[in-house]
Amino acid sequence: MKKQQSSKPNVIVFFTDQQRWDTTGVHGNPLDLTPNFDRVAQEGTHLYHSFTCQPVCAPARACFQTGKYATETGCFRNGIPLPAEEKTLADYFKENGYYTGYIGKWHLAAEEPVSEERQGGYDYWLAANGLEHTSEPYQTRVYNNKQEPVDLPGYRVDALTDAAIRFIEKEDKKAHPFFLFLSFLEPHHQNRTDDYPAPTGYSEKYTSRWTPPDLQALSGTAFQQLGGYYGMVKRLDEALGRLMDVLKSLQIEDNTIVLFTSDHGCHFKTRNKEYKRSCHESSVRIPTAVTGPGFVEGGRKKELVSLIDFAPTLLDAAGIDVPDELSGRSFLPLVTNKDIDWKNEVFIQISESQVGRAVRTQRWKYSVSNLSLHPAEHDKASVYQEEFLYDLEADPYELTNLIELKSHREVKERLRERLLDFIRKVEGETPEIRGAAEVESGQRKVLPEEISY
Template sequence: MSKSKRPNVVVFFTDQQRWDTTGVHGNPLELTPNFDRMAQEGTHLYNTVTCQPVCGPARSAFQSGRYPTQTGCYHNNVPLPHTTKTLANQFRDGGYQTGYIGKWHLAAEEPVSEERRGGYDYWLAANALEHTSEAYQTTLYNNNCEPVELPGYRVDALTDAAIRYIDKHKEDPFFLFVSYLEPHHQNRIDDYPAPVGYRERYTARWTPPDLAALGGTAHQHLGGYYGMVKRLDEALGRLLDALKSLHLYDDTIILFTSDHGCHFKTRNKEYKRSCHESSIRIPAAITGPGFRQGGQKKELVSLIDFPPTLIDAAGLDVPEEMMGSSIMPLIHGRSKGWQEDVFIQISEAQVGRAIRTQKWKYSVSDPTKDPVHDSKSDHYTEEFLYDLEADPYELTNLIGLKSHQEVAHKLRERLLRRIEEVENERPLIEQAPIKGSGQRRVTEKEVLL
């Protein structure tokens, strides 16, 4: 890459993909060889979580670099304010061509009007792709709000469109955001329609411990879900091949991640919208200039850290109003001072707040609030506490145990600081009733992890 040319940037964004669908996280089904290789050759962000486990709010955070309560997009179907400075605005101001392909979910209209597209120059998208398309029938809308029918399985249709965009814009630096629906369910049938023949490959093959223990819809849906993940990984391989064949691979930053995970109706009546790892933990790897041979980073990274990271890596100025932090210092071995916890806002299923450290997960909620219409509360109640080292799939809730009172106290204070930092208020958090803890105890060192 010449010093005068900025790197291209591609975001490969999936929907509702669990972190443990990937080989580098121990999935034994060989679903993600391309992602795994990308993670090993680039930088694998091992402990990445979303800042809001709902489609629209997570996307608002990614596009703006601000928490959902700050943009007002704290639940689905809230339009991103057209005055919001987005990634597209930042990159366009930096001399980039910008393109968006796939699912948007940041408007309240279909097709999405120009002022509601976040400032992207090229547009081939649908606000709610799950409602405008089926597995083998993909309808998007172009810059003129005209419907465009794309052939093939939906993952392939979007990938073909992305490759066409890259080929057309290869002479100038571009920022391309490719937003897939898969492995999200098809809403109208409540199913995970994989490509023909893929569901059968993975049915009854491997079930993560939380789903094996808690049931939900895993036995019905995992085969199709895994089949979707497999096709996404094949699409990633095709996109990387296209970059190589166009001699752009060495000059292009590629980020792979997802908006949130999937718990298959084990934690509530839906597939996400909870504090659990199955909802919030997501796969993430980044490669390209500045990120190759970065290794595996186990520091905690939030979805809200990706906007400043991409802007920083492109050599642009990171706006002060962005709440996340660029991971570039981590890449260069400067982990001192990096965040020791990540903050999560939860809506639609509950008005909740959570904090995750390397060892602990602590969550509170207000059951008296309307989880759709109320963005926050001034009075929360402790709900969950998990030891993520001893119980990574969160099968034992420790909240209220006498042995864990000091842990809960420390996490309560950390969560309150995070809420105050983001929401400019300091609510009351009511302690859970104390109960016996048997032989359980916590060492002084563990309290602070």
């Protein structure tokens, strides 16, 4: 007998940390790491071109929670707490009758444990601000609403998943719908050892296996760390499968929206001295799939979607009016094939490694930076210098920088204006962008129809 369900859908965010888009089977990874994600993508909606708007942990999380860019909330780097006056997803869902829960990594406070006023308005809290510092792979410590320590058994992915299952089972018995944000640390590195500790036996299965072309071509840490990283991804996908099984067992899968995504990617120290904080696809492109009411059989969507769009989409899908102050927009009309004018480009703000800005279109990636400013002290610049230009159709792993080629002058001019339009709209300023020195292009040539693609 089919269980009677609320008229409002439950909503779950399954949020990983530092996961590349090409760890998934639907993006060509041959190692069968993500059969559950692949199934969600194939049976639900797959956002094929999905990007973070800030490739570092805390700013990306602030963007997701508030629906605003990092410079709009002030959380442009790690270590800046989310202002208490900023409304979060929890606030919007609570105002519309939802019980809200947060489990896992927060990274939007300045203290550990996180005080009640810094918990983003969530009703239920079982989290740590810096989960990478409070826990080890098999020793997971989080804190409850009262800031009391709670030690969870098992591998960290499983420990948080078990907690989420207990939350779902308990809330399913109540009359109200729930919104759960489940935030993992994996496949982020363990900071104190700078490695990727997979579950016992998992790293060995994937060491010296398939390596993406950018990691093969560039000097970095992938050959040392990729096996553990893949092992973490595999366990995360198994956790997703367990979660989906619970929804099916409780007969609420048809009334529960599940969004799987990540805060940013991982370039394994090939682009700078860290794992992210760059304009490259390895830093900014993320795996995203969503299923449940409104998203079943949505298919593969190749329009460009930003993390800044996730908050308005979830609100829209839950029947909640999207506030005007949110910077992104709902991609639900793309899923329902409504005739809308979707702008196929995303704006990326870069901090901590540099004060940088980038625009990504269907074909091109254009990035500028100000390397004279301290990136931990400045959220924006009045002057930028052109730094990178990539033709993503010819060079999807961004191994050839075209920024100095005369043949691409018109492309740069077009992208410069598109980037400035974003900066004006989001930051309210019009900085100067200085062009790169130009060199002869050899046989390279850009056709007129390719310039604005």
